[in-house]
Amino acid sequence: MNDCVGTVTADRVTLLRNGQRNGTIAPGYDCRRATTTLEHAICGHDILARQDQMLLQTYRGAKTRGAQAVQYQGDWIRWREQTCGAMSGADMLQCIGKATDDRIAQLIR
Secondary structure: OOOOOOOOOOOOOHHHHHHOOOOOOOOOOOOOOOOOOHHHHHHHHHHHHHHHHHHHHHHHHHHHHHHHHHHHHHHHHHHHHHHHHOOOOHHHHHHHHHHHHHHHHHHHH
Protein backbone atom coordinates (compact mmCIF):
# COMPACT_ATOMS: atom_id res chain seq x y z
CA MET A 1 0.00 0.00 0.00
CA ASN A 2 1.24 3.47 -0.83
CA ASP A 3 2.29 5.46 2.27
CA CYS A 4 0.27 8.42 1.03
CA VAL A 5 -2.98 6.49 1.15
CA GLY A 6 -4.45 5.97 4.60
CA THR A 7 -6.95 3.36 5.63
CA VAL A 8 -10.49 4.65 5.84
CA THR A 9 -11.78 3.73 9.26
CA ALA A 10 -15.22 4.08 10.77
CA ASP A 11 -13.88 7.00 12.85
CA ARG A 12 -12.64 8.79 9.74
CA VAL A 13 -16.00 8.30 8.00
CA THR A 14 -17.79 9.66 11.08
CA LEU A 15 -15.45 12.65 11.18
CA LEU A 16 -16.01 13.42 7.53
CA ARG A 17 -19.76 13.00 7.84
CA ASN A 18 -19.92 15.34 10.84
CA GLY A 19 -17.79 17.96 9.11
CA GLN A 20 -15.11 17.90 11.79
CA ARG A 21 -11.51 18.64 11.00
CA ASN A 22 -9.04 15.85 10.36
CA GLY A 23 -7.41 14.29 13.39
CA THR A 24 -10.30 14.68 15.81
CA ILE A 25 -12.51 11.93 17.13
CA ALA A 26 -16.27 12.33 17.18
CA PRO A 27 -18.11 11.44 20.40
CA GLY A 28 -21.39 9.55 20.44
CA TYR A 29 -23.32 12.66 19.40
CA ASP A 30 -23.13 15.38 16.76
CA CYS A 31 -20.76 18.10 18.00
CA ARG A 32 -22.52 20.65 15.80
CA ARG A 33 -25.48 20.28 18.17
CA ALA A 34 -23.44 20.53 21.40
CA THR A 35 -25.00 23.08 23.74
CA THR A 36 -23.44 22.58 27.16
CA THR A 37 -19.94 23.31 28.39
CA LEU A 38 -19.39 19.59 28.98
CA GLU A 39 -20.55 18.62 25.50
CA HIS A 40 -18.16 21.14 23.99
CA ALA A 41 -15.34 19.91 26.24
CA ILE A 42 -15.93 16.32 25.11
CA CYS A 43 -15.99 17.40 21.47
CA GLY A 44 -12.64 19.12 21.90
CA HIS A 45 -10.86 16.26 23.67
CA ASP A 46 -10.05 13.07 21.71
CA ILE A 47 -9.82 10.81 24.76
CA LEU A 48 -13.14 12.00 26.18
CA ALA A 49 -14.75 11.71 22.74
CA ARG A 50 -13.54 8.12 22.39
CA GLN A 51 -14.78 7.41 25.91
CA ASP A 52 -18.17 8.88 24.96
CA GLN A 53 -18.33 6.54 21.97
CA MET A 54 -17.65 3.63 24.32
CA LEU A 55 -20.40 4.87 26.65
CA LEU A 56 -22.87 4.98 23.77
CA GLN A 57 -21.96 1.46 22.64
CA THR A 58 -22.19 0.15 26.20
CA TYR A 59 -25.53 1.89 26.71
CA ARG A 60 -26.94 0.36 23.55
CA GLY A 61 -25.75 -3.09 24.63
CA ALA A 62 -27.26 -2.66 28.10
CA LYS A 63 -30.52 -1.47 26.57
CA THR A 64 -30.66 -4.56 24.36
CA ARG A 65 -30.09 -6.76 27.44
CA GLY A 66 -32.81 -4.90 29.33
CA ALA A 67 -30.40 -3.79 32.05
CA GLN A 68 -32.05 -1.82 34.83
CA ALA A 69 -29.31 0.84 34.84
CA VAL A 70 -30.47 2.05 31.41
CA GLN A 71 -33.56 3.73 32.86
CA TYR A 72 -31.35 6.13 34.83
CA GLN A 73 -29.31 7.43 31.88
CA GLY A 74 -31.07 10.81 31.81
CA ASP A 75 -30.55 11.21 35.56
CA TRP A 76 -26.88 10.33 35.16
CA ILE A 77 -26.42 12.90 32.35
CA ARG A 78 -28.03 15.61 34.50
CA TRP A 79 -25.84 14.60 37.47
CA ARG A 80 -22.70 14.72 35.30
CA GLU A 81 -23.66 18.15 33.96
CA GLN A 82 -24.21 19.54 37.46
CA THR A 83 -21.22 17.89 39.12
CA CYS A 84 -18.55 18.23 36.44
CA GLY A 85 -20.02 21.43 35.04
CA ALA A 86 -19.30 23.16 38.36
CA MET A 87 -15.59 22.62 37.69
CA SER A 88 -13.26 24.06 35.08
CA GLY A 89 -10.11 23.20 33.18
CA ALA A 90 -8.31 19.96 33.96
CA ASP A 91 -10.55 19.28 36.97
CA MET A 92 -13.63 19.29 34.75
CA LEU A 93 -11.96 17.02 32.19
CA GLN A 94 -10.91 14.56 34.91
CA CYS A 95 -14.41 14.62 36.36
CA ILE A 96 -15.98 13.84 32.97
CA GLY A 97 -13.52 10.99 32.40
CA LYS A 98 -14.07 9.43 35.83
CA ALA A 99 -17.85 9.84 35.67
CA THR A 100 -17.94 8.23 32.22
CA ASP A 101 -15.72 5.32 33.33
CA ASP A 102 -17.98 4.74 36.33
CA ARG A 103 -21.13 4.88 34.19
CA ILE A 104 -19.71 2.38 31.69
CA ALA A 105 -18.97 0.03 34.59
CA GLN A 106 -22.56 0.41 35.87
CA LEU A 107 -24.02 -0.36 32.46
CA ILE A 108 -21.85 -3.45 32.03
CA ARG A 109 -23.26 -5.07 35.19
